[in-house]
Amino acid sequence: MTEAHSPPTTIQQHVFPNGLVLLAEAMPGVQSAAFTMLMPAGAAYEAADGLDLPGGAATMTAEWITRGAGDRDSRELLTALDNLGVSHAESAQTLHTSIAAATLGRNLEPALELFADMVLRPHLDEEEVEPIRALCAQNLRSLEDDPGSKVIYELRRRHFPDPWGRPSPGSPEGVASLAPADLQRFWEASYRPNGAILGVAGAIDWPRLRDAVGRLFGEWSPRPEPRIQERPVGPARDHILRETQQIQIALARPAATVDSPDYYAARAAVAILGGYSSARLFTEVREKRGLCYSVYASYEGHRERGALLCYAGTSADRAQQTLDVMLAEIDRLGRDGVDLEELQTMRAGLKSSLIMAQESSMSRSGALASDWYFLGRVRSLDEIAEALDALTPEEVSRYAASLTGPEGLTIVTLGPNALRTSSA
Amino acid sequence: MPFHQTTLPNGLQVIAELNDRAHSVAAGFFVKAGSRDESSEVAGVSHFLEHMTFKGTDRRNALAVNRDFDRVGAKHNAQTSEEDTFYHVTCLPEYLPTSFDVLSDILRPSLRDEDFETEKQVIVEEIRMYLDNPMSVAYEAAKTAHYGGHPLGNSILGTVESITAMTAPQMREYFDRRYSPANIVLAFAGKGVWQPLVELAEKHCGAWKGGPAPRQAVPAHGSRAFRAILRAEDQQQTVVGVADGPPLESADRYAAHLLATILGDHTGSRLYWALIDPGHADGAELSYQDYNQSGAFFTFLSCEPDSTRENLERVADVYRGLMSEGPTEEELVQAKNKVLARSVLRSERPMGRLASLGFHWMYHRAYISVEQELEAFGRVTSDDIRRLLADWPLWPMTIVSVGPTTEIHPPA
Numbered sequence: 163m164t165e166a167h168s169p170p171t172t173i174q175q176h177v178f179p180n181g182l183v184l185l186a187e188a189m190p191g192v193q194s195a196a197f198t199m200l201m202p203a204g205a206a207y208e209a210a211d212g213l214d215l216p217g218g219a220a221t222m223t224a225e226w227i228t229r230g231a232g233d234r235d236s237r238e239l240l241t242a243l244d245n246l247g248v249s250h251a252e253s254a255q256t257l258h259t260s261i262a263a264a265t266l267g268r269n270l271e272p273a274l275e276l277f278a279d280m281v282l283r284p285h286l287d288e289e290e291v292e293p294i295r296a297l298c299a300q301n302l303r304s305l306e307d308d309p310g311s312k313v314i315y316e317l318r319r320r321h322f323p324d325p326w327g328r329p330s331p332g333s334p335e336g337v338a339s340l341a342p343a344d345l346q347r348f349w350e351a352s353y354r355p356n357g358a359i360l361g362v363a364g365a366i367d368w369p370r371l372r373d374a375v376g377r378l379f380g381e382w383s384p385r386p387e388p389r390i391q392e393r394p395v396g397p398a399r400d401h402i403l404r405e406t407q408q409i410q411i412a413l414a415r416p417a418a419t420v421d422s423p424d425y426y427a428a429r430a431a432v433a434i435l436g437g438y439s440s441a442r443l444f445t446e447v448r449e450k451r452g453l454c455y456s457v458y459a460s461y462e463g464h465r466e467r468g469a470l471l472c473y474a475g476t477s478a479d480r481a482q483q484t485l486d487v488m489l490a491e492i493d494r495l496g497r498d499g500v501d502l503e504e505l506q507t508m509r510a511g512l513k514s515s516l517i518m519a520q521e522s523s524m525s526r527s528g529a530l531a532s533d534w535y536f537l538g539r540v541r542s543l544d545e546i547a548e549a550l551d552a553l554t555p556e557e558v559s560r561y562a563a564s565l566t567g568p569e570g571l572t573i574v575t576l577g578p579n580a581l582r583t584s585s586a
Numbered sequence: 587m588p589f590h591q592t593t594l595p596n597g598l599q600v601i602a603e604l605n606d607r608a609h610s611v612a613a614g615f616f617v618k619a620g621s622r623d624e625s626s627e628v629a630g631v632s633h634f635l636e637h638m639t640f641k642g643t644d645r646r647n648a649l650a651v652n653r654d655f656d657r658v659g660a661k662h663n664a665q666t667s668e669e670d671t672f673y674h675v676t677c678l679p680e681y682l683p684t685s686f687d688v689l690s691d692i693l694r695p696s697l698r699d700e701d702f703e704t705e706k707q708v709i710v711e712e713i714r715m716y717l718d719n720p721m722s723v724a725y726e727a728a729k730t731a732h733y734g735g736h737p738l739g740n741s742i743l744g745t746v747e748s749i750t751a752m753t754a755p756q757m758r759e760y761f762d763r764r765y766s767p768a769n770i771v772l773a774f775a776g777k778g779v780w781q782p783l784v785e786l787a788e789k790h791c792g793a794w795k796g797g798p799a800p801r802q803a804v805p806a807h808g809s810r811a812f813r814a815i816l817r818a819e820d821q822q823q824t825v826v827g828v829a830d831g832p833p834l835e836s837a838d839r840y841a842a843h844l845l846a847t848i849l850g851d852h853t854g855s856r857l858y859w860a861l862i863d864p865g866h867a868d869g870a871e872l873s874y875q876d877y878n879q880s881g882a883f884f885t886f887l888s889c890e891p892d893s894t895r896e897n898l899e900r901v902a903d904v905y906r907g908l909m910s911e912g913p914t915e916e917e918l919v920q921a922k923n924k925v926l927a928r929s930v931l932r933s934e935r936p937m938g939r940l941a942s943l944g945f946h947w948m949y950h951r952a953y954i955s956v957e958q959e960l961e962a963f964g965r966v967t968s969d970d971i972r973r974l975l976a977d978w979p980l981w982p983m984t985i986v987s988v989g990p991t992t993e994i995h996p997p998a
Contacts, residue, residue, distance in 0.1 A: 191607030194931050229863075236863070240854040244920045247927025265927050296865025303821035304868055304888055307720050405819050407714040439662075440652035449648050452707035455715055476711055507656045514659030514678050518610050521935045 181356030185530040187363040195364035196264035196523035203259035203352035209325035210388030218332020219348045220254035229290040232279030267365025278378035288342040313410035313576040321414040321572040323392040354385040361530030364523030401580035409481035409577030417468040420536035427561035435459040496566030499559025590780040597768030611776035612936040614674035616944040619764035622737035630744015633666040639692040641701035660685040690790035702754045720824040724988040728826035732808040732984035766796020773944035776936025803879035814992040823989035827885030834876035846874040847921040891991040902997045905981040912972040
């Protein structure tokens with residue numbers, strides 16, 4: 163799959179015998195180096211056949227690996243990272259558990275050694291599980307106090323077939339019940355090199371990096387690919403009762419996947435709908451009507467599915483009108499299409515984002531890993547720019563027509579009262 | 587990276603830090619106008635005015651402002667604090683003339699009555715959004731409790747009542763006073779050439795008028811108050827603490843940043859090991875905020891309501907421990923390493939340099955490079971931190987608790 167597309171010269175790639183994929187991009191003019199490691203150990207994999215773990219295992223395990231690894235205890239490990247000036251985050255999302263880190267280029271290799279310990283040789287000390295449980299239970303309670311984040315988790319849970327919409331923070335029951343042995347099983351099954359992707363960008367020396375990663379991760383042994391059975395969830399319309407000041411409105415509908423020929427048309431349609439301040443949702447909902455402070459549309463991709471997500475938060479007396487305008491704008495996009503000026507604006511925004519990402523090693527390392535996950539290769543910036551240039555208003559309009567209608571549409575609201583969701 | 591500066595005849599300060607290796611250029615207007623400059627009748631006017639600038643000028647309506655930025659892919663935004671309103675844009679160098687045409691245009695807004703009424707509703711929604719966020723509620727209440735009648739305690743957003751009652755003439759009067767060129771710094775960072783930047787500034791801002799806009803920045807001394815606010819519907823208890831710290835004019839601000847990193851960084855700090863690692867709380871951080879002639883250390887805590895008292899004891903123990911013993915050499919070195927790496931990472935993007943460049947010029951009328959800043963952090967000794975803590979004790983502090991319980995007493 164990878165042989166057909168040779169990567170551009172500045173991007174290097176290597177697949178190790180155990181399946182680990184290393185991607186690297188040397189960035190002239192930066193002192194930093196960053197990496198993003200994606201492992202197929204997101205919350206969805208809690209539901210793999212033979213594991214069948216409740217929600218929270220992925221997040222608790224991601225915390226567990228940081229609490230002592232290799233020949234360092236918990237405190238020595240974090241201190242060593244601090245002394246190398248490593249900004250880092252280990253977290254489980256729905257699809258992946260990711261480790262993202264950035265530091266000065268000269269400290270990259272010693273930092274990778276510490277993370278290799280975490281991934282391959284975590285202590286997984288049972289005494290750490292109760293503090294982790296307490297921490298994760300409290301994170302879930304804080305999420306209940308954050309209506310804007312809560313509604314998006316609840317939307318994804320209802321829109322994507324289970325387990326692909328599983329909230330990564332887990333459930334209170336899951337976090338309360340998971341035993342150390344459960345987490346150990348999750349780690350053994352999911353922290354595997356086959357399916358893992360390491361993207362590195364910044365001040366790097368490719369041959370040296372490749373050798374170091376081979377030395378550090380070469381002995382990581384592959385595990386069987388887990389089987390996951392999907393099942394539909396829903397409901398497609400739901401309201402969560404909360405005595406909040408505002409009503410949160412979130413909606414989702416299917417959109418093209420990243421590897422689809424319609425991908426760029428889908429991204430263009432979503433951006434024109436709600437990706438920037440002159441986009442339609444911001445213009446119609448906020449600028450013209452003053453209905454809310456926050457409103458946007460975004461694209462979310464998985465390998466097998468993509469989605470258009472829309473969000474707004476507003477007071478009870480304006481919420482119905484806000485939802486009506488949002489639905490009407492999606493309809494108008496599908497019915498009347500987009501014009502050339504909108505397409506050019508969308509293009510300018512995406513292109514300048516791409517170029518500006520060249521200033522951030524963190525952002526590039528994430529893009530390398532994510533491209534490989536979706537496509538099995540890394541797109542050059544020129545390739546993306548050319549695909550954007552090739553889009554026509556007719557093509558985007560044709561695609562936008564597929565985003566309308568009630569089919570596949572999920573609407574979740576959260577707040578003091580429900581809204582009418584049937585007609586726009 | 588070369589630095590340049592000039593002052594236009596109308597008093598506008600223009601500065602630039604140029605970096606040939608950058609891919610983009612960032613431009614920003616720093617207006618010395620924030621909630622501390624407001625009287626109570628116009629509470630929230632600085633922030634409301636920030637919104638109104640985007641609603642249009644003599645040459646552009648709101649839709650054209652957004653459209654003209656977006657057409658060249660420029661990333662623009664603005665933010666209002668207790669002290670300043672900061673407007674910024676980042677774009678590819680070839681689009682700077684277009685982007686800057688819009689950014690400078692909106693600094694001379696029309697403030698039309700009709701837009702004023704529409705935008706009022708948006709501000710009210712923003713206020714309500716923050717009312718649904720316990721940390722924002724606790725933060726606002728903590729500032730009010732700590733500063734009492736001092737203007738630093740003013741709310742940035744104002745209240746639903748103050749915004750609803752505000753009139754467009756009141757805003758125009760405030761604008762005329764605070765948005766004079768002598769009260770504004772224009773900064774550029776990233777890829778660019780100095781002379782054309784000066785010409786751009788002269789072309790778009792040279793005709794701006796207005797006199798000096800003095801601010802009476804009276805040093806604030808906090809009250810060490812205690813308040814418990816009931817929010818029965820919350821699951822977690824949220825606590826914000828405030829203690830006075832060195833002002834931004836003081837050389838101690840470097841030691842203050844390192845102290846906050848040692849005690850309250852989100853990872854690897856003393857609060858992290860005492861509260862987060864054992865699972866006692868899901869948030870425990872300390873940060874240092876410098877203000878014009880004032881400064882503050884803010885403590886943030888989120889935990890289960892029933893364990894609030896024990897957790898406040900833990901925070902007090904951590905602070906008292908450092909106040910009596912001072913930091914170890916190891917943790918000081920560790921904090922410096924963190925600050926250094928974060929500075930370098932941030933400074934690789936022009937937008938990451940713009941804010942520190944502009945604010946430093948506004949209040950110090952001086953340029954400080956990344957290297958000089960890192961040297962200043964490097965010079966801080968553990969004795970400096972001990973002295974800082976003697977001058978600015980972290981405990982006792984103002985404590986405001988928000989959540990389902992009010993059965994909370996501050997530790998002695």
